[in-house]
Amino acid sequence: MVKSTSKDLRVVIVGGGFAGLTAAIECKLRGMHPVLVEAYPGASSHGDLLDFVRNAGRVFESWDNGNVGRRLMAAGVNAAKYLEFYNAENVLLRRDPWPQAADKDCVYAGHRGEMHRIIYEYAIEIGVDMQFNKRVEQYLDSDTERGVLICGGEKILGDVVLACDGPRSLARSQLLHLPESTVNSGYAIFRAFFNITDEMRQLPEFSEMIKEGEDSVRFWVGRDMHGFIYTWKNGRDCAWVLTHLDDANIAEMWSFPGKKEDVAKYLKDAGFPIIWHQALEATPADRIIDYKLVWRDAIPTWLSNSKKCAVMGDAAHCHLPTSAQGACQAVEDAVTAAICLQKCNGDVAAGLQVFERIRFNRSHVIHQASILTRNIYHKNDWTPELVREYPDSLIIPFYPWVTDFDVFANAEENFNQLLQDVRSAKPGTIEELALPAGGDYDGMLLEKRIPEERLDELTPSNAVRVQS
Numbered sequence: 137m138v139k140s141t142s143k144d145l146r147v148v149i150v151g152g153g154f155a156g157l158t159a160a161i162e163c164k165l166r167g168m169h170p171v172l173v174e175a176y177p178g179a180s181s182h183g184d185l186l187d188f189v190r191n192a193g194r195v196f197e198s199w200d201n202g203n204v205g206r207r208l209m210a211a212g213v214n215a216a217k218y219l220e221f222y223n224a225e226n227v228l229l230r231r232d233p234w235p236q237a238a239d240k241d242c243v244y245a246g247h248r249g250e251m252h253r254i255i256y257e258y259a260i261e262i263g264v265d266m267q268f269n270k271r272v273e274q275y276l277d278s279d280t281e282r283g284v285l286i287c288g289g290e291k292i293l294g295d296v297v298l299a300c301d302g303p304r305s306l307a308r309s310q311l312l313h314l315p316e317s318t319v320n321s322g323y324a325i326f327r328a329f330f331n332i333t334d335e336m337r338q339l340p341e342f343s344e345m346i347k348e349g350e351d352s353v354r355f356w357v358g359r360d361m362h363g364f365i366y367t368w369k370n371g372r373d374c375a376w377v378l379t380h381l382d383d384a385n386i387a388e389m390w391s392f393p394g395k396k397e398d399v400a401k402y403l404k405d406a407g408f409p410i411i412w413h414q415a416l417e418a419t420p421a422d423r424i425i426d427y428k429l430v431w432r433d434a435i436p437t438w439l440s441n442s443k444k445c446a447v448m449g450d451a452a453h454c455h456l457p458t459s460a461q462g463a464c465q466a467v468e469d470a471v472t473a474a475i476c477l478q479k480c481n482g483d484v485a486a487g488l489q490v491f492e493r494i495r496f497n498r499s500h501v502i503h504q505a506s507i508l509t510r511n512i513y514h515k516n517d518w519t520p521e522l523v524r525e526y527p528d529s530l531i532i533p534f535y536p537w538v539t540d541f542d543v544f545a546n547a548e549e550n551f552n553q554l555l556q557d558v559r560s561a562k563p564g565t566i567e568e569l570a571l572p573a574g575g576d577y578d579g580m581l582l583e584k585r586i587p588e589e590r591l592d593e594l595t596p597s598n599a600v601r602v603q604s
């Protein structure tokens with residue numbers, strides 16, 4: 137049954153990550169009735185580094201007259217001047233302005249758990265119904281029951297389901313009927329976050345990065361390995377992440393306590409500089425996580441057969457960190473879904489089809505770029521000369537078409553035309569019916585330099601070509 141107005145809609149949201157929280161907040165702010173169900177007992181405080189750039193940052197900035205943005209800014213890496221790139225020999229390759237230094241309003245970088253907590257607290261403040269400690273066992277999508285069945289038997293029903301249940305999404309198999317695909321990316325990340333002590337400040341190379349009144353962000357690239365070290369809050373906090381080739385079979389488990397000796401071996405094998413060994417020495421052993429990176433191939437649709445349930449965020453496009461956009465894209469999905477539900481006058485199936493057509497191509501191109509970018513970092517022997525010759529290749533791909541994107545305006549501007557397309561049953565594939573992606577990553581390619589036989593390594597596997 138079509139509800140008379142979107143205000144009556146009860147939106148069941150599964151997952152309290154950045155996608156689920158944003159969807160719940162945006163639905164609530166638009167007068168709907170979201171109920172968020174999350175398996176964990178509360179807001180997740182774990183994690184290390186996460187950067188939100190302007191395309192997602194503008195969403196947080198729009199909340200509570202800018203107060204959420206101000207809280208994120210206060211918690212984050214807000215006093216860095218540069219992002220510095222080094223090779224494994226610790227030669228400085230380039231120095232770019234730190235995005236937050238150049239773009240203060242809507243760029244937030246910092247501790248993932250802290251940023252998650254700020255957004256979670258805002259959801260509480262505006263009265264979002266959040267139900268923690270409830271694991272969804274079954275998605276329900278019939279004419280009589282739409283919603284979820286929780287372990288233990290409780291049913292939570294609504295008019296529409298937004299499945300924001302992350303990389304290991306149950307919704308993909310139950311709602312979209314896709315076979316479960318666990319794709320080992322072949323890479324893993326060691327991750328750590330800790331408070332810097334006076335003793336740590338004595339480590340000579342590491343201490344270079346610890347400054348009163350200035351945050352530091354450095355990025356190293358080597359053969360099959362790259363890593364970031366951040367220090368912030370007046371040299372109080374440190375986080376590092378080190379992505380490396382990994383041969384573990386991660387079909388089931390994918391996050392383990394990390395061992396210092398394993399990290400040391402990878403650093404040694406890749407010839408990473410002494411500053412990395414000192415950062416490792418400084419790190420409390422129990423603060424290292426060995427996180428196996430899982431990749432998911434692109435999926436052909438985000439909607440269930442009824443078109444009244446959608447997957448989004450990492451459930452729809454599980455990014456590798458090298459796109460630097462996984463969470464940002466999850467936020468864009470969530471806002472777009474909320475706008476489409478608000479504007480569809482209760483015709484949820486039409487609203488979600490418009491949502492999919494707004495998001496599909498843009499999200500796909502950015503998703504695929506996470507492999508492309510990683511390979512460009514890893515498969516070249518970076519020197520200052522190579523960077524001079526190909527200055528557009530060794531970058532964090534914050535292209536204007538990615539970061540300046542206004543998700544609110546985009547959805548508002550395109551909704552009516554796409555709704556008309558849906559209602560008139562315009563023929564075409566989803567790639568043809570969806571908005572163009574708006575850009576590509578071709579500027580990063582070094583094809584001229586790379587031997588023909590190795591070009592395959594630089595192209596995302598299973599990439600579906602879409603309009604750009």
Ligand SMILES: Cc1cc2nc3c(=O)[nH]c(=O)nc-3n(C[C@H](O)[C@H](O)[C@H](O)COP(=O)(O)OP(=O)(O)OC[C@H]3O[C@@H](n4cnc5c(N)ncnc54)[C@H](O)[C@@H]3O)c2cc1C
Pocket residue numbers: 150151152153154155156173174175176185186187188270271272273300301302303304305306325327377448449450451455456457460461462463464465466
């Ligand atoms: C090391 C690293 C660095 C990254 N850096 C960046 C970055 O700088 N910028 C960026 O934009 N992105 C980054 N990303 C990507 C980003 O973290 C993810 O894309 C984003 O967090 C996905 O959010 P999500 O809400 O879709 O999924 P998740 O955060 O995975 O949330 C899914 C939620 O669903 C819950 N859930 C799952 N199944 C059930 C169930 N059956 N019942 C109830 N609840 C369930 C889970 O408990 C979880 O809380 C990085 C990723 C990594 C690994």
